[in-house]
Structures are given as structure tokens and as C-alpha cells.
Amino acid sequence: MLVGRTIYAIIRAEFPDVVAVGGPTLGADPMLSAVSLTSMLEDHPLQAFIVRKQAKGHGTGAWIEGMANLQAGDKVVVLEDVITSGGSALKAVQRVEEAELEVMGVIVLVDRLEGGREAIEAAGYRLVALFDRGDFPVSPKKE
Numbered sequence: 001m002l003v004g005r006t007i008y009a010i011i012r013a014e015f016p017d018v019v020a021v022g023g024p025t026l027g028a029d030p031m032l033s034a035v036s037l038t039s040m041l042e043d044h045p046l047q048a049f050i051v052r053k054q055a056k057g058h059g060t061g062a063w064i065e066g067m068a069n070l071q072a073g074d075k076v077v078v079l080e081d082v083i084t085s086g087g088s089a090l091k092a093v094q095r096v097e098e099a100e101l102e103v104m105g106v107i108v109l110v111d112r113l114e115g116g117r118e119a120i121e122a123a124g125y126r127l128v129a130l131f132d133r134g135d136f137p138v139s140p141k142k143e
Contacts, residue, residue, distance in 0.1 A: 004034025015104045020076045022049035024092040027081035051092040063095045072100035083108045086119030
């Protein structure tokens with residue numbers, strides 16, 4: 001609930017034209033569900049979609065589930081749970097853009113501070129992280 005409300009508030013403030021949220025399955029699934037539900041409760045519904053790791057092996061062969069609710073040119077935000085190098089998020093962004101959606105930015109729960117922000121920003125996208133690795137206490141190693 002808190003993740004959904006927080007990300008929804010960021011979207012409304014920073015990306016007001018966005019009509020949908022999505023991201024790579026499985027990490028983003030609970031996040032986008034929480035944001036979509038929150039948006040419905042706030043009377044400003046955002047659609048949700050998931051980006052597969054591999055194209056569906058049968059039927060349409062789709063990379064993205066949830067496109068029936070979207071149109072070419074729709075503005076979206078890509079969600080990710082944790083970002084390290086940025087590779088997974090950038091692959092999702094690529095698939096989303098191939099589906100003719102406009103990616104306005106990427107929102108992550110935790111930035112591990114291992115180059116992901118730089119990779120995403122170098123590719124031309126804005127990254128918003130709720131937390132970074134420095135926000136969490138480090139446990140001493142047990143000998």
C-alpha cells in the first residue's frame with residue numbers, strides 16, 4: 001500500500017501526463033498492481049502492463065501483456081524493484097518503445113548505486129529512486 005501510494009504521488013507530481021505503469025515481470029508486478037489500484041482509489045486510473053523476459057511462446061508472441069488497454073503514443077512510466085547496472089530496466093524500456101509507447105521515466109524502489117542511474121540517464125531517461133543502498137544499515141559480517 002505504501003509503495004503504491006508513494007509511487008502514485010511521484011507520478012502525479014513528476015509525470016502528470018502518464019496513463020499507464022509497467023515493468024519487467026516479476027519484480028515490478030506487485031509495484032504496478034499497487035500503483036494501478038491506488039490510482040483507481042484516487043479517481044485517476046492508470047493502466048498497468050507487464051513486460052515479459054521472453055516473448056510469449058504461443059498465440060500472439062507478445063512481449064507485453066496489457067496492451068489492449070493502451071494506444072500507440074500513450075505516455076508511460078517503467079517501474080523496477082531494484083536497479084544495479086540498469087540493464088533489466090533498459091531492456092523493458094526498449095520493449096515498451098517497440099510497442100510504440102512513450103516512456104517518460106523510470107521509477108525504482110532501490111538504486112544499488114552500481115551504475116544503473118548513470119546508464120538510464122545516459123540513454124535519455126529520468127530515473128527516480130525511492131531509496132538507495134545508503135539508506136539501509138549495513139550489518140557487520142560474522143566471522
